[in-house]
Amino acid sequence: MSSRKLSLLLKLIIITLVTGASSLGISLLLTTSGFEHLLGIIKPKSESAKASHNKLMSADAQNISPVTDQMNEVPKAFQGTIVYQGKLKANEKVIALTFDDGPSPKNTAQILEILKKNDVKATFFMIGQMVKYFPQVAKQVAADGHVIGNHTWHHWYRHMDLATAASEIDRTAEIIYKTTGEKTTLFRPPGGFLNNGLAEYAKNEKYAVMMWSEESGDAERRSPQVPGLVKNVLKYAKPGAIVLMHDGGGNRSKSVRALPGMIAGLKAEGYRFVTIPQLLEIQAQEKSVETAASPVVTNQEHPNQQLNHQ
Ligand SMILES: [Zn+2]
Numbered sequence: 001m002s003s004r005k006l007s008l009l010l011k012l013i014i015i016t017l018v019t020g021a022s023s024l025g026i027s028l029l030l031t032t033s034g035f036e037h038l039l040g041i042i043k044p045k046s047e048s049a050k051a052s053h054n055k056l057m058s059a060d061a062q063n064i065s066p067v068t069d070q071m072n073e074v075p076k077a078f079q080g081t082i083v084y085q086g087k088l089k090a091n092e093k094v095i096a097l098t099f100d101d102g103p104s105p106k107n108t109a110q111i112l113e114i115l116k117k118n119d120v121k122a123t124f125f126m127i128g129q130m131v132k133y134f135p136q137v138a139k140q141v142a143a144d145g146h147v148i149g150n151h152t153w154h155h156w157y158r159h160m161d162l163a164t165a166a167s168e169i170d171r172t173a174e175i176i177y178k179t180t181g182e183k184t185t186l187f188r189p190p191g192g193f194l195n196n197g198l199a200e201y202a203k204n205e206k207y208a209v210m211m212w213s214e215e216s217g218d219a220e221r222r223s224p225q226v227p228g229l230v231k232n233v234l235k236y237a238k239p240g241a242i243v244l245m246h247d248g249g250g251n252r253s254k255s256v257r258a259l260p261g262m263i264a265g266l267k268a269e270g271y272r273f274v275t276i277p278q279l280l281e282i283q284a285q286e287k288s289v290e291t292a293a294s295p296v297v298t299n300q301e302h303p304n305q306q307l308n309h310q
Helices: 003-020 024-039 047-056 059-063 105-117 128-133 135-143 162-180 198-204 226-235 253-268 276-300
Strands: 094-102 123-126 147-150 208-210 242-246
Touching: 094 105, 094 276, 105 135, 105 253, 123 128, 123 135, 128 135, 128 162, 135 147, 135 162, 147 162, 147 276, 162 198, 198 208, 208 276, 226 253, 242 253
Parallel strands: 094 123, 094 242, 123 147
Antiparallel strands: none
């Protein structure tokens, strides 16, 4: 079936369902939450559930006011580009853990605990509407010193016109800033789709479009069990790798249980953990060291080889 027919069919189904629904509540649920349900995003059931959850978060996060104006800026060379991993020297054993689709009340809080215990800093690509539903969790991520990236408002995959793409990204940037004080320059396209209008807009806005080099596999329909998730990450670990994991978009209890094993395994191999801006900064520094050193080396030993490097 062509995608045009498919979307027509979907519209028909939605219209049928909406008109069939007698209460306003049901029609609202259908029109606004279709994608959240596909994604498994869980909204807070009531204000009281939200309030009791907020009580669980630490006093630290409760007291944050978003006035820090913190800029986790990436080096100029990466702004407006697509990055899959840090290109580092083989002995530079750093790795970046990234968590997508949160903040979510249970999983994100558990992941934060594990990261804190292991003194690991990571990068969280947040969905705008999840930040709206769970602001205290987002605040806690920032309070713990992690970096926050933009993962759009709705997590749509479909092709978007410029105005929609702009709204998806700008609204998310705004709520992240208002909630946590972090001005993010990192964007991760939902589903890794680079051709639906979002990445193009993000590049024009000087975001670093962050893909990944390693998947834990935690969001696959038939995701591996905990030992399999750990094995996936350890198997492909290399200097500069960016690991994709999820703290939202469904039940991520396996990701939570796999995380301590991944961290321990990587530490045993000599890795240390960095945020995405730190990773890109290390690459930028290495490059500038090489550039500065090369004329001296080439002048003294191999004057003709300099050309080969250019
Ligand atoms: Zn996602």
